[in-house]
Amino acid sequence: MLEREVRILFRKEWRQLLRSRGAMVSALLLPMILLVIVPGLQMVGLKTGMSKPVNLPSGVELPPGLREFTQDPMSMMRGMLVPFIALGGLIVPSVTASYILITERESRTLELLVALPVRVGQILLAKLLALLALASAVTLALFSIDAVLILGLGIGSPGFVLALLVMLLTAMAFSTTTALLVSLLARDFRTSNNINGLLIGPTIxxxxxxxxxxxGPVLTALLLAALFSAGAAVATFVALKVITFERLLR
Structure with missing residues (x-):
């Protein structure tokens, strides 16, 4: 059960996000492209096209994760879905975290929080929950379209869809914690966006x-989910250790 202070702060953060046109456009446009348009067109095209196994010259060996491609053309689509879904989960928090904090800092409303009987941990938790709520509402709705296509076109099994869902949720958690930490430490939008971009690039x-x-794409998705979970835990620990009211206000 969340503390009363956290619930009040969460409602404030949620209203602030919904009022931000830049945050909402960023949260909807990029995930739509990454989670629905690009993979959807690829799935439909691959399923309706004349897909044949890949014939490699003798003596040529593929990496372990690509060897299945030579036998089952559908495996290529399953393999490519993993990074696309992961990127979709990483995008929303990273592009909206700046709006939830830096805008508040520039509008001088953070000073009001100092006068309230709340702790830094409660403020961070409320911001994390608001970012996760927005990211979940957008990405899960879009992911459901992918799930219908995967199952309806026979591209993957329910187990594969479940593995993608777990990876998507952990990717959102990782991106939310790291993006919020960066926004807390950055002084402006440019710095925050640049650092977030530098973090997403190596992650992809x-x-x-x-x-x-x-x-196998199922093992790949589950391993990435474990890595994302570990990264989220580390970022949360660091945020709780280094963030103070003085850092929030600087």
């Missing part, structure tokens, strides 16, 4: 590297 590279090394 890790997703593709895991896809190449780990055999």
């Amino acid at each position: 590279l890790v997703c593709f590297a895991v896809m190449l090394v780990v055999p």
